[in-house]
Amino acid sequence: xxxxxxxxxxTHPSANDIHKTVVTKYPTTSFSTVYNTLEMLTNxxxxxxxxxxxxxxKYEPNTDPHAHLLCKKCNRIIDIFEPYYAKPSIRxxxxxxxxxxxxxxxxxxxxxxxxxxxxxxxxx
Amino acid sequence: xxxxxxxxxxTHPSANDIHKTVVTKYPTTSFSTVYNTLEMLTNxxxxxxxxxxxxxxKYEPNTDPHAHLLCKKCNRIIDIFEPYYAKPSIRxxxxxxxxxxxxxxxxxxxxxxxxxxxxxxxxx
DNA sequence: TTGTAAATAAGAATCATTGCCAATTATGTT
DNA sequence: AACATAATTGGCAATGATTCTTATTTACAA
Ligand SMILES: [Mn+2]
Ligand SMILES: [Mn+2]
Ligand SMILES: [Zn+2]
Ligand SMILES: [Zn+2]
Numbered sequence: 141x142x143x144x145x146x147x148x149x150x151t152h153p154s155a156n157d158i159h160k161t162v163v164t165k166y167p168t169t170s171f172s173t174v175y176n177t178l179e180m181l182t183n184x185x186x187x188x189x190x191x192x193x194x195x196x197x198k199y200e201p202n203t204d205p206h207a208h209l210l211c212k213k214c215n216r217i218i219d220i221f222e223p224y225y226a227k228p229s230i231r232x233x234x235x236x237x238x239x240x241x242x243x244x245x246x247x248x249x250x251x252x253x254x255x256x257x258x259x260x261x262x263x264x
Numbered sequence: 265x266x267x268x269x270x271x272x273x274x275t276h277p278s279a280n281d282i283h284k285t286v287v288t289k290y291p292t293t294s295f296s297t298v299y300n301t302l303e304m305l306t307n308x309x310x311x312x313x314x315x316x317x318x319x320x321x322k323y324e325p326n327t328d329p330h331a332h333l334l335c336k337k338c339n340r341i342i343d344i345f346e347p348y349y350a351k352p353s354i355r356x357x358x359x360x361x362x363x364x365x366x367x368x369x370x371x372x373x374x375x376x377x378x379x380x381x382x383x384x385x386x387x388x
Numbered sequence: 389t390t391g392t393a394a395a396t397a398a399g400a401a402t403c404a405t406t407g408c409c410a411a412t413t414a415t416g417t418t
Numbered sequence: 419a420a421c422a423t424a425a426t427t428g429g430c431a432a433t434g435a436t437t438c439t440t441a442t443t444t445a446c447a448a
Binding site (some may be wrong): 292293295296297318326333 | 421426427428429435436
């Protein structure tokens with residue numbers, strides 16, 4: 141069920157978010173099981189973790205390379221698949237001539253909605 | 265003194281690291297003061313915060329744009345100033361045609377030392 | 389059916405960070 | 419100097435996400 145929740149989900153939910161959804165169908169599910177399952181799915185490569193500046197860890201079902209746009213005003217996280225940012229994992233660095241396994245790119249800005257003054261409630 | 269500790273420091277120390285150094289000279293310094301000072305210095309643009317996958321927040325005195333190479337084996341964080349990664353803040357994205365204020369790029373790999381099997385103790 | 393291994397739930401423990409407030413220190417004014 | 423007032427600080431409690439522990443339940447196989 142946790143995989144189903146995350147499949148196609150672009151909201152980057154936290155363990156708490158996922159737990160809230162799981163308990164609607166399996167009310168006794170514990171945080172341990174949610175964390176254990178998310179850890180296992182991460183280890184087998186189904187999920188990525190992303191962590192923005194000391195906040196909670198978010199779980200990312202989309203393991204295709206993409207960047208994240210972070211709105212300081214509303215805390216929303218928006219996927220960015222612009223070609224400019226795509227496929228960074230094949231890059232090499234001269235000083236460290238070995239392959240980079242994973243790249244995370246976070247772009248801080250004020251999102252389009254917030255710029256127009258029509259953002260919703262600030263997310264946790 | 266906190267600014268002095270961080271000036272030219274490329275180890276990306278945590279609040280705890282900084283506190284440990286401060287108390288050698290000012291033994292009564294509290295965590296509150298360390299955190300408050302770091303927050304203030306961040307707000308005035310002297311420092312950046314970086315947070316790697318749910319670990320503690322590290323403080324970055326070098327606000328020039330650069331990426332961070334993260335070794336999964338030894339947890340070391342290495343600055344990358346390769347031209348490829350430099351000056352990302354001037355980029356714009358078509359979908360969100362406003363300026364991006366800050367970019368953080370984290371590159372996960374096994375560092376050169378660890379590849380050669382001569383890495384030191386794994387850092388916290 | 390019975391024994392064993394794996395998965396789970398419940399809650400305690402951890403620990404970085406924040407919040408609170410009284411005590412201390414700095415600053416400015418008679 | 420003496421006082422009033424504002425800002426900073428230190429100590430410690432509170433918070434909250436994550437991890438750990440352990441007993442219980444479930445799955446599986448002999
Ligand atoms: Mn994403
Ligand atoms: Mn750096
Ligand atoms: Zn926004
Ligand atoms: Zn290493």
